[in-house]
Amino acid sequence: MYSTVKSGLALTLALGTIAGAAAPMIMVAPASAQAAFSDVASDNWASPFIQELASRNIIAGFPDGTFRPNDPVTRAQFAAILLKAFPNAPRVNTPINFSDVPSNYWGLQAIRNAYATGFLAGFPGGTFRPNDNIPRAQALVSLSNGLRYASTQPADSVLQVYTDASNIPGYARNSIAAATERRIVVNYPDVRFLNPNQVATRADVAAFVYQALVSSGQVAAIQSPYIVGQAPTQPQAINIPAGTAIPVRYDRADKILLAKNEPQPTPVTLTVAQNIVTSDGTVLIPSGSQIAGQLTVSQGAAQFTASELILANGQRVAIAATSDPITTTETVRRGASTGTILKDAVLGSAAAAGISAVTGDRNIRAEEVLIGTGVGALAGLIFGGDRVDLISIRPNSDLNLRLTSALTLPRS
Incomplete structure (x- = not known):
């Protein structure tokens, strides 16, 4: 099975096309130029996560000024995000070459780094499947594994917070329980539903990665009603x-x-x-x-x-x-x-x-x-x-x- 990616904030990869393959164009624009996206309104549930990561040049948007928050994220793109978010993650594995990641592949170094730092692993047969869209469960397992988190309580007990806990794959249960305890999990629109097998969107990944940074003490916490386990905040005014x-x-x-x-x-x-x-x-x-x-x-x-x-x-x-x-x-x-x-x-x-x-x-x-x-x-x-x-x-x-x-x- 795959292991998960350790930290990866480079989620705002703008996809281009190189020789017919999807390749990310990481736009390293200054925060003042990247802090707002035309398709991410200030009241969008993921806006605080996206804006905070963009201001740190961990994610970026597309040339047309959009972020495309509902687009999926591939495993290669997720690896690139992890490299941007956790550039100093310690290596725990010796990098290997995957049979489906050629030497000229745009994400080769990010994939090798994600494997070396324990965030991601490959599949039987020595493949990585870089162009597969990453499910929410895989993204959370990756962050939990890469940050070396372990649940302090039985996984089944922790996972009772999710109405759809029975849908969590067996390989992911312990790691998602650990991620839940660390408040890495963000569920929109209903905090009670994990939707573990649903493809992770760019907005999902931004939220997960930011919360992983919070859990490791690298950024300040954001208040959101969609963070699993976060204490509810007092009602605020709407402008x-x-x-x-x-x-x-x-x-x-x-x-x-x-x-x-x-x-x-x-x-x-x-x-x-x-x-x-x-x-x-x-x-x-x-x-x-x-x-x-x-x-x-x-x-x-x-x-x-x-x-x-x-x-x-x-x-x-x-x-x-x-x-x-x-x-x-x-x-x-x-x-x-x-x-x-x-x-x-x-x-x-x-x-x-x-x-x-x-x-x-x-x-x-x-x-x-x-x-x-x-x-x-x-x-x-x-x-x-x-x-x-x-x-x-x-x-x-x-x-x-x-x-x-x-x-x-x-x-x-």
Whole structure:
């Protein structure tokens, strides 16, 4: 059976193609250039592990600025990562030549080093299988063996923490138990499932290797809910960055009409139209939450400004967000039917007064007016004439919001 790789952080190998074979392009860019990848959002579960390794030039990304966290890792690539992560690992074996690793193979030295340091071994028949994707169980066994870890308790007892412990291969049980005790194991999305026979991704390997460095005292610990055995942390705040779009709807009417001389802001409450989620699907703002704010009119344009977010659980949070300005107008002429105008619409107070003055209808109901101010008190705002131009807002499309500053939510 194979032994495992001792330490290998060079996980961020960018794959190129050399003579038809996959070969890693280890991009040794400075930390400032490699610390962020376009496809690894700050809220990605593996982001802290990836960024920490990248800042130490142990892993790197691809020329297009991506990391490709879900791509698999081959045994040769894993050996190269170990060489970068544990360059001073002591040798315990005499290097050998594997029959399927030619002398001009890009990963020859990394493979020979991984064998010599006890991190990885070959297969019967003297092969190494360098292009095989490495399973999660193999990667963990490699790290545990290379670092000379042994479980202090019976393996079966330690492995009870995993719901799928019965799927762990026999050769791997003692070493994975040791890795578990040392908090090297990181399971996403469910910490209870090891998925030992699943191919390890670049994100998985980054997490395993970083935790191996933590276990050997070479780097500081990272808090993550996916590290097996790590004590849970206190809830932390969630920050949603400025510029985030929030789609909304207005449940009261299909249209809002405002006069261009509305005397005061018009209070309106909107509803979040769809879940606001992280890149991995975690819901931050659930659909159905409400956003309270007001419509104001300035220089012929209406705009909604949000002030409070009411989450579905009743929690209230201050929010700073605005809609785009709305300048679409609708003209109401003398003789128009108020029934037609008011169908599926609500009005600002000045708009109600204007419609009443032009149409002669003094029976606009209070529930049709957004702030319920009597139209008689506002009639003086309308200076006669046979028409009134109103700002026409279709709230389900016109009032979608964008955060103007970061929104901080308590983590539940």
